[in-house]
Amino acid sequence: xxxxxxxxxxxxxxxGESSSLNCSYTVSGLRGLFWYRQDPGKGPEFLFTLYSAxxxxxxxxxxxxxxxxxxxxxxxxxxxxxSATYLCAVLTSGYSTLTFGKGTMLLxxx
Amino acid sequence: ETGVTQTPRHxxxxxxxxxxxxxxxxxxxxxxxxxxxxxxxxxELMFVYNFKEQTENNSVPSRFSPECPNSxxxxxxxxxxxxxxxxxxxxxxSQPAGAHSYEQYxxxxxxxxxT
Numbered sequence: 001x002x003x004x005x006x007x008x009x010x011x012x013x014x015x016g017e018s019s020s021l022n023c024s025y026t027v028s029g030l031r032g033l034f035w036y037r038q039d040p041g042k043g044p045e046f047l048f049t050l051y052s053a054x055x056x057x058x059x060x061x062x063x064x065x066x067x068x069x070x071x072x073x074x075x076x077x078x079x080x081x082x083s084a085t086y087l088c089a090v091l092t093s094g095y096s097t098l099t100f101g102k103g104t105m106l107l108x109x110x
Numbered sequence: 111e112t113g114v115t116q117t118p119r120h121x122x123x124x125x126x127x128x129x130x131x132x133x134x135x136x137x138x139x140x141x142x143x144x145x146x147x148x149x150x151x152x153x154e155l156m157f158v159y160n161f162k163e164q165t166e167n168n169s170v171p172s173r174f175s176p177e178c179p180n181s182x183x184x185x186x187x188x189x190x191x192x193x194x195x196x197x198x199x200x201x202x203x204s205q206p207a208g209a210h211s212y213e214q215y216x217x218x219x220x221x222x223x224x225t
Binding site: 032043100101103 | 165198200214221
């Protein structure tokens with residue numbers, strides 16, 4: 001059974017304090033790994049797709065990386081508006097649907 | 111309207127009521143999804159439609175009944191719900207399975223409270 005585990009469950013940072021969120025997965029044949037941002041009471045907002053180990057993608061203060069067992073979402077010099085829950089999901093061979101992790105709740109204080 | 115829209119945004123219903131949730135996507139996608147999101151749990155996939163045909167039903171109780179009249183619209187009909195069905199219900203759309211670009215785009219959700 002495919003499993004996606006995100007850590008930590010919650011992370012509190014000071015503004016400007018860089019850190020990383022982790023998404024580890026146990027799947028049979030990864031076709032893609034997806035990162036989403038979700039604000040309270042809203043739907044998830046798509047951020048990145050990573051397809052193969054070694055791939056990296058960046059958007060403003062966010063950078064996503066992928067290895068054969070996990071993905072990291074690096075947040076550089078975060079601002080309070082980066083506060084949200086960040087979700088990771090995987091698409092695997094033989095399936096046409098995403099398996100989501102529970103998410104990491106990020107709070108950035110000014 | 112752009113992206114994926116959902117109505118209503120909030121719904122309070124009694125256990126004997128019948129109501130429907132509506133989703134519309136303006137992205138030209140051919141796959142649509144219903145998810146349930148409860149506190150402290152991962153998103154739970156409920157139903158999948160590809161080209162208007164239901165392709166997955168994740169053992170969802172029959173009190174939830176989906177309908178997909180065309181590739182742009184998706185409904186979730188609700189009847190005789192239980193308090194544990196209270197959650198955020200999310201609709202999403204994407205290119206169909208097998209497409210190169212498979213990102214799912216979500217609507218804002220309907221916050222459902224069953225009393």
